[in-house]
Amino acid sequence: MDSSELNHNWNNVCEQVKTYNNVDASQVNAFFSRLVPQAMSEGFLMLTADNDFIKSWVEQHYLEIIKQALNDLFHVPFNVILAVDAASAAPAVAPSNPQTTTREPQSAPASPATMPPSAAVAPAHEYSPTTVSSFPSGDQSQIAQPQPEQERRSALDDHFESSLVEHSAEEQPPAPTTPHKRAEGPASLTFENFVIGDSNRMAYSMAVDVAETPGKMHLNPLFIYGKSGLGKTHLLRAIQNYINETRPQLKVTYVDSAELLSDYMEASVAHDKEKSSYRNFKQRYEESDVLLIDDVQYFQGKKQTLDIVFQIFNKMTDQGKQVVLSADRAPKNIDIDERYITRFNSGGTFDIQPPEIETKLGIVKSFIEEYRESEGDPAFSISSDIQMYIAENSSSNIRELKSAVTKIIYQMAFTHNSDLTLDDVRGVLESHFSGGPSKRLAVADIQREVENYYKISHSDMVGKKRPRHITYARKIAMYLCRQMLDLPFNDIGKKFNRDHTTVLYSVSDVEKQLKESRDMNEEIEALKMIIRDL
Template structure:
C-alpha cells in the first residue's frame, strides 16, 4: 500500500478509536502519534513505536480498540503487530547523536527510570533504562524529528545552541533576564529526584517528552491534574529546569495561578489598558517559549483574568510555543466556561493518582538520601520499620509524608535520639497524619460527608428508598466505610440497615465501576479528602 494511502487509513483508524465510549481522545492523540503505520494487507496491519514503553502500553491498553476500529471500518478481523523502530532505538543508544542526552550526566536531565520496586529501593532499572521484571520502561523520548518539524522557535534555538557547541548564545533575543524571578528554575525539583511509580508514571513520561521537545502539537497544552501534594508542581518545575539547562536561550516562565491573578490585578489597577504596566504584564507572558501555569482551578470565577490567560494561551499555542497547565481536577470538572475546558483539554491530559505504598516508601528513602547528601552525614539512617510505618500511615499528600520524615530526622539529630524506636515514632507522629491508622474516623463521619456531597438526607441514605441518586450515594458511603475503616461487612451493614450480602455487593459494584470511570475515581478521592479533613 502506498505510504500516503497508508497514512489516510491510519488516520481513519485513529478517528474511529476516538469515537468509542470510555476513550479519552487527548490520550489517543498523545499515544497514537508515537506510532507509524508500516504495512497493511487484507487482514494485517503493522505499526512501529518509537520506544519499548509506547509499544508495551499500546499492546496492553489499546490494541483491542485498534482491532475493533479495523473491524468496524473494513468488516474484517485484523492481526495487528507492533514493533519498536530500530532506528529510533539506535538514536537513543548512540551518545554521539545530536539529540539532547537523557542520562544522569546531563544537568537537569531525567535519571534512568525505575520501576515501582526500583523506586522503593532507590535502585535504577538496569539494561539502559528498561524496567525490570517485565515492567515497561518509563519513556525517555529521543529527539528524532528534524529542526523543521519542531515548533518554530524551539527548533531555531535548539539548532543554534548545538551549532555553537552548547555555548550560551550572545545577544539572543529570547534569553531570560539574569535577575531572580518566577521564570528562574527551581534547581531542587528535577526529573532526577522525582520518584516514579505506577500512580504517576504516565504523567512523568509526558512531562519528559514536553521538556525534550517543547511545542509539539499533540502535547500542547500538556495538562496534568491530581489532588494536592501528588507532585504536579514538581513536574512543572522539572520541565522548567530541563529546558533551562538544555536550551537556555528559550524563555521559560513558571507561575502559580494566585501569583498570576495578583500580577493581573496590579497591572489593571489603573483601569486603563493602555498603561505600560498592563502591557508589560501581558507581554512578559506572551514572549515565553514555555509557559507553565500551576493550579489553574483557582481561576474559577475570575472571568477577566481567565480571558487574558485564554488570549495568552491561544497566542502561544498558535505560534507553536509550549503551554503546560496543572490543576487539582480534570478540565471538565473545573467550573469555567466550556470553551476554556475544550482548549485546556485539546492537547495531552494526564492524571496523577495517589501513590501506592512502594512509591511512598521510595519517597521516604529519597528524602533521607537527600538529607545525608546536603548535611554531609553519610552514616545517618532511619530504621526500615520506621520508614515503612511513615509510608503506611501517611495520606497521599507527599508534603505530609516529607514533613513526617523531617520530624523524625530532627528528633534523631537535634534532640540527640539516634536510637529512636518505632513506639517512639508512633508517639511523635500521633497527631501528624491526616489519614491512616492515627485518624479515628467513624461510619457516621463518612455518612455525613456523603450526604452533604450528594445532597441526600440521612434518613434516605439508611432507609428503604431506591431512587437512583440515593442508591448511588448509599453504595459510595458503604464502599468508603469498608475502604477507609476496614470494618467487617456485617458491622457496616448495621449502620446502613442492610445485611452482609448487600454491603458486599455495594463494595464490589463500586470497585467495578471505578475501573471504567475516571470521573468516579475523582469523586472518591475528593470525598476521601473531605472526610480526612473532618
C-alpha cells in the same frame, strides 16, 4: 524477515506479555506502542524507542518479560536489544536553508540531576540511530519517512527551528559541570528524584515527553491535575529544570496562578498611567518558548484575568510554543466558561492519584537518601518498620509525608539517639498526620456507616443489585472512601467488587451533584461527622 511478518511477530509478543500475572495491560499498551521492531532472527530481536525515557523504562521493567514471551512463543532463548531512534520521535526540524543546517548540541548531555530517573537506572546499550540503520529491516524505510504531522510542518517546527539556528555550533553552551552540592529550592525538583508509582506513572511519562520534545501537538497543552501535595508542582518544575539544562537557548517561564493574578492586577492599576502596561504584561509570557502555569483552578471567578490568559494561551499554542497547566481538579470540574474547558482539554490531560503504600514508602526512602547526601553521612538510616509506619499513616499529601521524615530525623539528631523505637516514633508523630481519627479508618468502617444511614445491607453495598437507592448509597460510600482515606480508585474498587473506572465515574458523579444538590451536601456532611466520631 519482511516487515509484515516482523510486525505480526511483535504484536504476538505484546499480546503474550499481557497474559502474564502482575502485568498491567494498559501500561503495556502505553509503553509498547512507542516501540518499533527493527530486526528479528532466531534468538535475536531489536527494538527502537522514540526517546531515551521509553527505552530505559522498558529495559528496567519489561526486558526480561519480553524475553520470557519470546521464549514461550518461539521456544528458544532470545537476546533483545533496545535503541533510541530519533527518526521516530517528534517532527524533525528542517531548516529552510540547507546550507545552515544545525542541530541541537550533542556534546553537552543532561547532567544526572536533570535526567529522568529511569534514564539513569541501567547502563544503556550504546546504539545510535546510525547503528540501528545498519541492521536489516524491511520496515526501516517506513520509519525514516515523515509522518503526516511532519509533512504539515506545524508552527512548532518553525519556532524551534529558529531557536536552534540562532544557537549554531560555534555558540554551543559549555557542558554542564558536575554540581558540587545538592540543588535547593525549585532547582532540586527534577525527574530524577520524582518517585514513580502506579498513581503517577502516566503523568510523569507525559511530563518527560514534553520536556524532551516541547510543543508536540497532541500534548499541547499538557494538563496535569490531582489533589494538593501529590507532585504536580514537582513535575512542572522538573520540566523547567530539564529544558533549562538541555536547551538553554529556550526561554522557560514558570508562574503560579497567584503570581500571574498579581501581575495582572499591577498591570491594571498601572494602565491609567502607562498605556503599555497590558502589552508588557502579555509580552512577559508570550515571549516564552515554554509556559508553565500552576494551580489554574484559582482563575475561577476571575473573568478578566481568564480572558487575557486565554489570549496568551491561544497565541502561544498557535505558534507551536508549549503550554503546561496544573490544577487540583479536572478541567471539567473548574467553574469556568466551557470554551476554556475545551481548550484546556485540547491536548493531553492526565491525573495524579493518591500514592499507594509502595509509592509512599519509595518517597520516604528517597527523602532519607537526599538527607544522607546533603549531610555527607552515608551511614545514616531509619529502620524499615519506622519507614513503613510513616508510609501507612500519612495522608496522600507528599509534603506531609516528607515533614514526618524530617521530624524524625531531627528528633534523632536532637536526642543523639539513632535507635528510636516504633513507640518513640508514634509519640513524636502522634498529632502530626492530618485527618486525625480518619487515619485509623478503613473502607469497611465507611461502608458500615453508609449502610446504616441509608438502610441497606452489606451484600447490597458490594453486590450487583442496581435499584436506585442502592446505587446512590454505593456512590456516596465510594466518594467518602476517596475523600477521607485518600485511597487510589483501584484499591477502593476492590472493596466494592468494582473496577477503578466504576469508582472514578461514581466519585465524579457525586462531585458534580454536590454543586447542585443541597440535600446531598447535607447528607455527606452528616455522614462525615458520624464517621469521624468512630
